[in-house]
Amino acid sequence: MGAQAEFVGVSGVQGWARALWGMRGAQDRARLGSGIQRAQAFMVLATLLYRASHLVVGVLAVVPERLGDPTACPGTVAALAVSALVYGTALRDGWFDRRYVWADVLVTGCLLPLAAAASGGAREPGAFAWAMLLSTSASAVAAVALPGLWPVVVVAVLVATNLPGYLLARADAAVVTGHVNSLVWSALIAWVFWRYLCRQGCQLDEATERAVTAEAHKARYAERLEHHRALHDTVLATLTALAGGGIDGNDPRVRARCAQDAAYLRRLVEQTSGSEPRREIGAALEEAIRSAESLGMRVTARFHDLPAVPPKAAGAVGDAVREALNNVHRHAGTGHAYVTATGQPDSGDGVTVTVVDRGSGFDPERHVPGLGLRSSVHGRMAEAGGAALVEGAPDEGVRVELRWPR
Amino acid sequence: MAAVISVAVVDDDRMLLDGMASWLGGVPGIRLVAVSTTVDGLLAAAPAPRDGAGAAAPCDVVLLDLRLRDGSLPRDNIRRLLGAGSRVLVISTVPDRARVVEALRAGADGYLTKDNDLSTLVAAVEDIAAGRGAHSPELAFAWAHDTGPERPRLSPREEQILLDYASGMTLHSAARRAGISAATAKDYLDRVKTKYRQAGRPAHTKIELARRAREDGLDVY
Numbered sequence: 150m151g152a153q154a155e156f157v158g159v160s161g162v163q164g165w166a167r168a169l170w171g172m173r174g175a176q177d178r179a180r181l182g183s184g185i186q187r188a189q190a191f192m193v194l195a196t197l198l199y200r201a202s203h204l205v206v207g208v209l210a211v212v213p214e215r216l217g218d219p220t221a222c223p224g225t226v227a228a229l230a231v232s233a234l235v236y237g238t239a240l241r242d243g244w245f246d247r248r249y250v251w252a253d254v255l256v257t258g259c260l261l262p263l264a265a266a267a268s269g270g271a272r273e274p275g276a277f278a279w280a281m282l283l284s285t286s287a288s289a290v291a292a293v294a295l296p297g298l299w300p301v302v303v304v305a306v307l308v309a310t311n312l313p314g315y316l317l318a319r320a321d322a323a324v325v326t327g328h329v330n331s332l333v334w335s336a337l338i339a340w341v342f343w344r345y346l347c348r349q350g351c352q353l354d355e356a357t358e359r360a361v362t363a364e365a366h367k368a369r370y371a372e373r374l375e376h377h378r379a380l381h382d383t384v385l386a387t388l389t390a391l392a393g394g395g396i397d398g399n400d401p402r403v404r405a406r407c408a409q410d411a412a413y414l415r416r417l418v419e420q421t422s423g424s425e426p427r428r429e430i431g432a433a434l435e436e437a438i439r440s441a442e443s444l445g446m447r448v449t450a451r452f453h454d455l456p457a458v459p460p461k462a463a464g465a466v467g468d469a470v471r472e473a474l475n476n477v478h479r480h481a482g483t484g485h486a487y488v489t490a491t492g493q494p495d496s497g498d499g500v501t502v503t504v505v506d507r508g509s510g511f512d513p514e515r516h517v518p519g520l521g522l523r524s525s526v527h528g529r530m531a532e533a534g535g536a537a538l539v540e541g542a543p544d545e546g547v548r549v550e551l552r553w554p555r
Numbered sequence: 556m557a558a559v560i561s562v563a564v565v566d567d568d569r570m571l572l573d574g575m576a577s578w579l580g581g582v583p584g585i586r587l588v589a590v591s592t593t594v595d596g597l598l599a600a601a602p603a604p605r606d607g608a609g610a611a612a613p614c615d616v617v618l619l620d621l622r623l624r625d626g627s628l629p630r631d632n633i634r635r636l637l638g639a640g641s642r643v644l645v646i647s648t649v650p651d652r653a654r655v656v657e658a659l660r661a662g663a664d665g666y667l668t669k670d671n672d673l674s675t676l677v678a679a680v681e682d683i684a685a686g687r688g689a690h691s692p693e694l695a696f697a698w699a700h701d702t703g704p705e706r707p708r709l710s711p712r713e714e715q716i717l718l719d720y721a722s723g724m725t726l727h728s729a730a731r732r733a734g735i736s737a738a739t740a741k742d743y744l745d746r747v748k749t750k751y752r753q754a755g756r757p758a759h760t761k762i763e764l765a766r767r768a769r770e771d772g773l774d775v776y
Contacts, residue, residue: 411670418649449670449723451650451693453700487692487723491700505723545728548719 184350184357186243192293192343193239199335200232200286207279224261228283231256235290245294254303258287259310266314273318281328284311285335292336293343304336376417384410409442412450419452430455430500433467434490441474447485448474454492456500462553465533466502469526473504473549476522481508481547493552504549510541526551560684561614563589563641565597565632567624571669575618582677588614593625594632598639613640615684619663621647621654629654630661637662642683652697659698660705660751665689666697690744695721698747707750716743 182190207225235249262284265277288307292300308329315325387410390396396403416438420431431452438448458466470488477486486506493499523539526549530537535553562585564575572590579587591597597617617636621629629645636643643663645655648670655666664683667676671691679689699717709717712733719729720740730740 408670415649415668415670449692451696451721453652453696489696489722503722507723507725507728540732542728542731545731546724548722548724548728548732 182243184353185347186350187353188343188346188350189244191346192339193236193244195342196286196290196293196339197236197239199289199339200236200283203279203282203286204229204232206282224265224280228257228261228280245290247294250291250294254287254291254307258284258291258303258307262311262314266317277314277318281311281314285328285331288332289335289339292340300336300340304332307332379413383413405445408447412442412448413439416450416452419450420455429460429463430458430466430490433463434470434488434502437467437471437474438488440471441478441486444475444478445484446474446478448488449485450488450490452490455490456492456498458498458500458553462500462533462535465529465535466500466551466553469529469537469549469551470502470504472522472525472529473547473551476547476549477504477506477508481506481510483508483546500553502551504551505546507546510543510545510547512543513541522549560585560616560680561588561612562586562616562618562680563591563597563614564618565591565594565623566618566620566646567592568620571620578673578676582673585677585680593623594619594627594635595625598635615642616644616680617641618644618646618680621645621651621658621666629658633658633661633663642686644679644683644689650693650697652700653703655694655697656701656703656751659694659748660754662752665691666694667691668693688745688748690720690726690741690748692721692723695744698751705754707747707754709747709750713743713747716740717747720744 204225207228231249231253235245235253238249239245262277262280265280284307288304291303295303311328311332312325315328387406391398391403398404416435420435434450434452438450441448474486474488477483483506486504488502488504490500490502493501523537526537526539530551530553533553534555535551536555537552538550539547540550541547562579564572564587566572566575569592572592576587576590579585589597589600591600619629619632619636623632633643633645645658645663645666646669647655647666648668650666650668659666665679665688667679667689675691679691682689695717699714699721712735715733716729719732720726724732726740726744727737730737733740
């Protein structure tokens, strides 16, 4: 659904241009829009070319010869104007505006042939054939753009208003039959094309949706498997060993391992208690915390409302947290650190992470033992478009704040 | 006066009860007088006075598990224990934030996760027994990220102290960062607690609402 919303902004011009010149990569595919939108873009283009061929006839063949004809010049201009309106809006919005299509049917399809036949060319059907031609492209666009049985009505109206023109000129039965035939088949062919492309587009959209769902399912499965593996290696292994007996539960090593396993489970609950588990940032933090635990540190982690962030940002945050925890391990003189990660409600998908200890801290006025920390943490965050802040005071621990975006 | 603080534990995990008994057994100044898997059980079997003196008195502090398997509501459990004359420190394995917030609103004096050190637990019990109330980063975190509809309005200073304390800083460090004294920082946390308590009170009459507005400083014009 979210992906659908992104497609709405695709304009017709971009759409058909890409449909014609071919696509490059998944991003282009996404911008090109759904199957239906592609079908629409193609039909706008096809009927536009049809109309253009008729306008060319109108402009080239008629204007030089019949500048004296009172309807020829304004008639051609009217046809150009209405066509510009119909196709200009269709290219901009991706599809026809029905009101303009009706205007086209009435002006280009009905009034223009009648006026042309009634004024200059009444003596000879060939003289107003350019106007009759425009009527057939009006029939085609109506067949595509109007719903239900309206195209049939339009063809009937076009036949009914074009016939009097031929009658005035006393045209051959063959010419009249030929024109009616053109009106009907223009509509029919356009309609069949449109229905066919529509069906293909729908099938394409369904297939895409199925693929997306399958992909998401696969990702969830992989994540679950990952959790199961982690549980197997930690909690399950510990519990199994304890249940087997012969192990002293008060042994500090056993207790440390139990505490670590419990901390892992706690983080798992914290991460998944929100609306959706956020894989990137959650996994990055988990990795950093586990690597600190493997050094024998105790890490109290609290998460709230973790947002979805780009993998690069998540990686930078994870690396910076790891650096900060390493710094606690080396300099703070305490084996305990606090990691909190929260979404930033005001900036959408932002995240703030703090790494805090209650250790020996540093004196920012005198020397900066955290210089290495400062530069490495800053560097990593800045590269990914984030920011870092390192604060401390003697005997008051160190507070590292990481923000993304800046 | 260094009276011994009497403590009871209500938790449905027997292993935890046993562990608690041996943990608190070695702490001077604190005596574990009762353990139970339900609040009913605790109230029915009031602590036997070991000194042999008079009737059973309510213990000073009850450590209450947030989620009991008997399906009782934390809110009701807390009110009953308060009604019996004890103070309540809520404990849980995982900080279920909405419930933690609700427990404090219902009158609990503090909240700790069960993975804390003994020294932290003892300090909290002592603070609560002395009527000072206990603060903890996990409780501050629950308040700082409370998204419930009844969240009271906090001042920017209160928010900042709450967030910094929740991030693991000591109250002292959080105060230094904000440029205030540790005592003032604690005041801020106490104020947050009071606001939550008041948000938990039902307001029945217009007069009471007006009084509440005065208490909350809403009518400052």
